[in-house]
Amino acid sequence: xxxxxxxxxxxxxxxxxxxxxxxxxxxxxxxxxxxxxxxxxxxxxxxxxxxxxxxxxxxxxxxxxxxxxxxxxxxxxxxxxxxxxxxxxxxxxxxxxxxxxxxxxxxxxxxxxxxxxxxxx
Amino acid sequence: xxxxxxxxxxxxxxxxxxxxxxxxxxxxxxxxxxxxxxxxxxxxxxxxxxxxxxxxxxxxxxxxxxxxxxxxxxxxxxxxxxxxxxxxxxxxxxxxxxxxxxxxxxxxxxxxxxxxxxxxxxxxxxxxxxxxxxxxxxxxxxxxxxxxxxxxxxxxxxxxxxxxxxxxxxxxxxxxxxxxxxxxxxxxxxxxxxxxxxxxxxxxxxxxxxxxxxxxxxxxxxxxxxxxxxxxxxxxxxxxxxxxxxxxxxxxxxxxxxxxxxxxxxxxxxxxxxxxxxxxxxxxxxxxxxxxxxxxxxxxxxxxxxxxxxxxxxxxxxxxxxxxx
Numbered sequence: 001x002x003x004x005x006x007x008x009x010x011x012x013x014x015x016x017x018x019x020x021x022x023x024x025x026x027x028x029x030x031x032x033x034x035x036x037x038x039x040x041x042x043x044x045x046x047x048x049x050x051x052x053x054x055x056x057x058x059x060x061x062x063x064x065x066x067x068x069x070x071x072x073x074x075x076x077x078x079x080x081x082x083x084x085x086x087x088x089x090x091x092x093x094x095x096x097x098x099x100x101x102x103x104x105x106x107x108x109x110x111x112x113x114x115x116x117x118x119x120x121x
Numbered sequence: 122x123x124x125x126x127x128x129x130x131x132x133x134x135x136x137x138x139x140x141x142x143x144x145x146x147x148x149x150x151x152x153x154x155x156x157x158x159x160x161x162x163x164x165x166x167x168x169x170x171x172x173x174x175x176x177x178x179x180x181x182x183x184x185x186x187x188x189x190x191x192x193x194x195x196x197x198x199x200x201x202x203x204x205x206x207x208x209x210x211x212x213x214x215x216x217x218x219x220x221x222x223x224x225x226x227x228x229x230x231x232x233x234x235x236x237x238x239x240x241x242x243x244x245x246x247x248x249x250x251x252x253x254x255x256x257x258x259x260x261x262x263x264x265x266x267x268x269x270x271x272x273x274x275x276x277x278x279x280x281x282x283x284x285x286x287x288x289x290x291x292x293x294x295x296x297x298x299x300x301x302x303x304x305x306x307x308x309x310x311x312x313x314x315x316x317x318x319x320x321x322x323x324x325x326x327x328x329x330x331x332x333x334x335x336x337x338x339x340x341x342x343x344x345x346x347x348x349x350x351x352x353x354x355x356x357x358x359x360x361x362x363x364x365x366x367x368x369x370x371x372x373x374x375x376x377x378x379x380x381x382x383x384x385x386x387x388x389x390x391x392x393x394x395x396x397x398x399x400x401x402x403x404x405x406x407x408x409x410x411x412x413x414x415x416x417x418x419x420x421x422x423x424x425x426x427x428x429x430x431x432x433x434x435x436x437x438x439x440x441x442x443x444x445x446x
Contacts, residue, residue, distance in 0.1 A: 005319075006315045006316060006318070006319045007316070008316035008319050008320045009316075010174050010180075010316075011171065011174070011314050011316065011422075011423065013314055013315035013316045015315075049320060049324070050170050050180075051296075052168045052169050052170060052182055053168070053296065054168060054267075054268055054271070056271065062269075063269070063270060063271045064268065064269065064270075064271050066165075066168040066182065066184050066268065068168075068170065068182055075324065078296065079296070082296050082297070082298075096184065096185050096188040097185075114168065114181075114182040114183075114184040114185045114188075115161075115165065115184035115185075115187075115188060116188060116191075
C-alpha cells in the first residue's frame with residue numbers, strides 16, 4: 001500500500017510517499033532530510049506529537065505557565081494528557097526549561113516549563 | 122528632555138534582536154520601551170512549537186525563543202529596559218513622548234528603531250456581513266485569552282480564514298474541550314503551512330471548507346450561527362450551496378498588517394496598501410535615522426527571519442549614529 005503524508009518536522013512541509021507493508025513503512029520518498037524518513041516511519045507505526053499547553057499557577061506573577069512535553073507522545077494520548085494537565089497546579093517560581101512534571105502519564109517523558117515565572121509582585 | 126543615542130520601541134523579538142545588535146556594534150546608550158509588563162511580545166502567547174528551526178537549529182516554543190533573547194538582554198546593563206511604557210507621540214526630530222506609571226516622559230534619541238510589530242485584520246476589513254453579537258474574536262486575541270489569561274472564549278467555534286494562527290487556534294480550542302465546527306477559507310488552498318493543516322486540523326478531524334465564504338453572522342446577544350456558501354473562481358457565491366453552522370463563537374483569522382501610526386506622525390512615508398514604510402532598503406524609512414524592523418517593517422512568515430533582519434537594523438542604526446560624530 002502507498003500512502004501520501006506531509007512531513008510536520010519543519011515549515012518546508014515535504015510531501016512524502018510511503019510504501020507500507022504489514023503496518024511498517026518500507027520505503028519513504030520525497031523527504032529533503034532524514035527527519036522526514038523518521039517522521040514517516042513513526043506516522044505509520046505509532047503517530048506521535050509534542051504537546052504544548054498551559055498549567056494553572058497559584059501565587060505566581062502569571063496565571064498560567066506554558067509547558068511542553070520534552071519528547072513527542074502518542075497521538076492517541078493527547079486528550080488524556082490534557083485531562084491530567086488540568087489537574088496540575090504550579091506554586092513555585094520556574095525558569096524556562098525547568099522540569100515541572102516527571103514521567104508524565106507514565107510515558108517516560110517530562111513536562112517542561114517554556115517561560116520564566118516569578119513570584120507574584 | 123532626556124537625550125539618548127538610541128531608542129528602540131518594542132520589546133518583542135524584533136526590538137530585542139535590534140537592541141542587542143546595536144550594543145554589539147558599539148552603541149552603549151540604549152533605551153528600550155515596551156508597553157507590556159513583560160518582554161517577549163507576541164511570542165509569549167505562541168506556546169506551540171515551530172520557532173527557532175533556522176536560527177537556533179532547534180525546535181522551540183514561542184516563549185522559549187523569546188527567553189533566549191530576554192536572558193541575553195538582561196545581562197547587558199547598559200541597555201535600559203523600560204516596561205509599561207506606551208509611546209503616544211513621535212515628532213519629526215525623533216522626540217518621543219511616552220506614558221509610564223508615574224507620568225508622561227519625553228526622550229530624544231539620535232537614532233530610533235521602531236519594532237512595534239503588527240496587528241490582526243478585523244472583521245470590518247474583510248467585510249463579513251451580519252449582526253454584531255458577542256463571541257466574535259480575532260484569532261490572536263483568542264490565543265491571548267486562552268494561553269495568557271486562562272479564559273476559553275467559547276464552546277462551538279467557526280474559524281474564518283485558514284492562516285496559521287487560525288489553524289493553531291483550531292487545535293488549541295479542540296484540546297481545551299471546545300468543538301471547532303469548521304474552518305471557512307475562500308481560497309482553494311490554505312494560507313497557512315501544510316504542517317499546520319496536518320497537525321492542527323486533520324489530526325482532530327476538523328472540517329475545512331475551501332472555496333467557501335461566510336455570508337452572514339447571526340445572533341443578537343451572542344453568536345448563534347453563520348451562513349456559509351460555496352464560491353466560484355470570482356469569489357461569488359454559488360446559488361443553492363448555502364448552509365448554516367450553529368456556533369457560539371467566530372474567530373477571524375484573515376491576516377496581519379504592520380502597525381506604523383507613530384512613524385506616520387513623524388512624517389515617514391507609508392504605503393497605504395500594505396501599511397509598511399516606503400523604503401529603498403530593508404529596515405530603512407524616508408526619514409534618515411528612523412529605522413523600522415520586524416513585523417512593523419513587513420509581516421514575516423518566521424520569527425527567525427525577524428531576528429536576522431532586526432539584527433541588521435541594530436547594525437544600521439549603530440553605523441548611522443557613528444556617522445553623526
